[in-house]
Amino acid sequence: MATPLERWVEEQAGLAEPESIYWCDGTEEEARKIVEAGLTKEKINGHSVFHELNRSSFPGSYLHRSHPTDVARTEHLTYVCHPDKVTAGPNNNWMPPLEAKEKLSRLSKGCMRGRTMYVLPYMMGHPDSPYAKACVQLTDISYVAVSMRIMTRLGKGVVRKIGGSENFVRGFHSVGDLDPEKRFIMHFPDENFVWSIGSGYGGNALLGKKCFSLRIASWLGLKEGWLAEHMIIIGIEDPEGRITYVVAALPSACGKTNLAMLQPSIPGYKIWTVGDDIAWMNVGPDGRLWAINPETGLFGVAPGTSLKTNPNMVRTLKAGTFYPTLYTNTALDADRNEPWWEGRDGPVPENVLDWQGRRWDHLQQDSKAAHPNSRFTAAISQCPVVSREFNNPKGVPISAIIFGGRRTELIPLVYESFGWQHGVFSAARMGSETTAAAIHSIGALRRDPMAMIPFCGYNMGDYFGHWLDIGKKMKDPPGIFFINWFRRDEDGKFIWPGFGENIRILKWIINRTNRKAGARETPIGLVPRPGDIDTRGLDVPAEKLEELLEVNPGEWDRETEDAGKFFEKFGDRMPAELWEEFNKK
Ligand code: SAT
Ligand code: MN
Numbered sequence: 001m002a003t004p005l006e007r008w009v010e011e012q013a014g015l016a017e018p019e020s021i022y023w024c025d026g027t028e029e030e031a032r033k034i035v036e037a038g039l040t041k042e043k044i045n046g047h048s049v050f051h052e053l054n055r056s057s058f059p060g061s062y063l064h065r066s067h068p069t070d071v072a073r074t075e076h077l078t079y080v081c082h083p084d085k086v087t088a089g090p091n092n093n094w095m096p097p098l099e100a101k102e103k104l105s106r107l108s109k110g111c112m113r114g115r116t117m118y119v120l121p122y123m124m125g126h127p128d129s130p131y132a133k134a135c136v137q138l139t140d141i142s143y144v145a146v147s148m149r150i151m152t153r154l155g156k157g158v159v160r161k162i163g164g165s166e167n168f169v170r171g172f173h174s175v176g177d178l179d180p181e182k183r184f185i186m187h188f189p190d191e192n193f194v195w196s197i198g199s200g201y202g203g204n205a206l207l208g209k210k211c212f213s214l215r216i217a218s219w220l221g222l223k224e225g226w227l228a229e230h231m232i233i234i235g236i237e238d239p240e241g242r243i244t245y246v247v248a249a250l251p252s253a254c255g256k257t258n259l260a261m262l263q264p265s266i267p268g269y270k271i272w273t274v275g276d277d278i279a280w281m282n283v284g285p286d287g288r289l290w291a292i293n294p295e296t297g298l299f300g301v302a303p304g305t306s307l308k309t310n311p312n313m314v315r316t317l318k319a320g321t322f323y324p325t326l327y328t329n330t331a332l333d334a335d336r337n338e339p340w341w342e343g344r345d346g347p348v349p350e351n352v353l354d355w356q357g358r359r360w361d362h363l364q365q366d367s368k369a370a371h372p373n374s375r376f377t378a379a380i381s382q383c384p385v386v387s388r389e390f391n392n393p394k395g396v397p398i399s400a401i402i403f404g405g406r407r408t409e410l411i412p413l414v415y416e417s418f419g420w421q422h423g424v425f426s427a428a429r430m431g432s433e434t435t436a437a438a439i440h441s442i443g444a445l446r447r448d449p450m451a452m453i454p455f456c457g458y459n460m461g462d463y464f465g466h467w468l469d470i471g472k473k474m475k476d477p478p479g480i481f482f483i484n485w486f487r488r489d490e491d492g493k494f495i496w497p498g499f500g501e502n503i504r505i506l507k508w509i510i511n512r513t514n515r516k517a518g519a520r521e522t523p524i525g526l527v528p529r530p531g532d533i534d535t536r537g538l539d540v541p542a543e544k545l546e547e548l549l550e551v552n553p554g555e556w557d558r559e560t561e562d563a564g565k566f567f568e569k570f571g572d573r574m575p576a577e578l579w580e581e582f583n584k585k
């Protein structure tokens with residue numbers, strides 16, 4: 001008799017009408033066959049799905065050009081379909097589940113005609129972790145099939161694990177006809193189901209990532225008492241060899257991948273990468289906070305990545321030990337057949353094709369060869385500084401939680417909150433300038449609490465309450481810190497050098513958790529004095545550092561007022577504790 005999984009696949013195939021159905025086993029041999037289909041048979045916008053790059057300098061690497069309208073997450077077409085609108089909250093688009101399904105059924109009828117339906121069985125999390133989830137995604141494009149092999153633990157073992165159970169996370173994905181008018185990413189949290197049509201782009205199409213591991217998982221976390229967060233996880237090793245683990249949340253395209261594998265400028269320090277995008281966190285039996293990275297790959301922004309900004313990422317990309325590595329919407333150095341992007345090492349090549357495959361003239365002002373949201377997809381196992389705890393099913397114990405955003409003004413380089421409740425309040429009022437990771441105006445300030453505004457799968461008022469509750473479950477909750485690398489001077493130049501120098505700030509943070517570093521009290525929290533930060537060998541004038549650590553109470557009053565308007569949107573779902581903090585200002 002057919003299992004629930006087999007029945008579900010049959011049912012979806014009945015709707016989508018693919019030419020064939022192919023169950024993936026996750027082997028390298030199979031990945032080669034799927035890539036081959038993308039090189040020859042499958043097309044996007046009239047072009048092959050993949051272009052093979054230089055075999056000797058970029059082994060096992062392929063360029064993928066997406067449809068020009070399909071280059072980033074589309075938040076306005078993303079819905080969270082709880083049975084009622086209040087549960088979705090003002091932070092999500094909502095449609096009643098039945099109406100959403102009718103709409104998507106119409107759009108999905110016959111959408112895979114003439115195509116292969118790939119069945120992708122995968123785990124989010126190490127299979128031995130109690131938090132791991134067995135999932136199955138259907139897709140009709142080789143790009144998504146091989147991306148999922150990099151980003152998740154994909155293999156036929158997952159089909160055995162699911163067996164006759166109904167308990168698996170479902171994802172239906174089709175590129176459809178890539179018409180933006182017929183593009184939707186819909187979530188059905190109570191059914192562990194994501195339905196996505198009309199886009200082949202990362203966060204819209206790799207359904208294990210933002211759709212499941214954040215939107216749906218955050219809802220599971222609320223019901224089961226844990227947290228699914230948009231956070232990197234890193235170990236910071238000090239010169240004595242002690243490793244302190246921290247998590248850090250930053251909005252998309254604000255430097256998470258760079259921070260996750262930073263090469264410290266202070267001798268004796270080392271960073272170990274556990275994750276660069278998503279953390280699932282639970283309170284362990286020891287009363288501490290523990291974090292796992294449910295993913296196995298890195299889906300990072302290419303422009304700006306170089307030996308100077310992120311040497312470990314450059315090494316990861318060239319490792320070629322896990323098949324394959326993908327580039328999406330980067331430019332192409334046509335003479336060398338290598339991927340190229342603004343900020344890559346070396347001189348600008350002579351013959352560049354832009355992200356749409358058109359000849360590019362670098363003298364043409366404001367024209368970018370690589371799309372600003374162009375990405376690489378590479379296995380974390382190729383990263384030279386991957387943590388030895390990466391595969392530990394228990395995860396790592398967290399000593400500090402860091403929140404950050406992209407702010408030209410106001411937010412100091414770093415500060416610490418007064419305690420858990422104040423930290424949750426400060427994270428709830430966070431704002432950040434928007435980036436090219438989603439389709440909307442770029443550089444506008446928006447409230448992005450915990451860097452989760454596009455990813456929280458339920459009413460954010462309840463989410464803040466959940467954060468407060470998690471704090472109450474811990475004997476000695478981790479300190480909550482805030483960072484901002486993006487302050488600019490009057491000429492519009494970044495004041496802080498960032499990248500490897502960020503270790504100085506991480507050092508202050510871990511020393512605060514060990515009560516070994518000083519700070520001064522300000523209305524917004526505890527801010528280091530310039531002398532509290534290790535500045536040996538740092539090339540930033542003293543007055544600039546003062547400026548970076550300044551707190552201007554008048555400007556903060558305006559910030560808090562704006563945050564208050566945002567809080568009001570959540571009505572009676574907004575926890576009283578946060579209003580209490582608000583009124584202390
Ligand atoms: O497109 S993704 O959502 O996967 C990346 C991001 O925007 O953070
Ligand atoms: Mn992200």
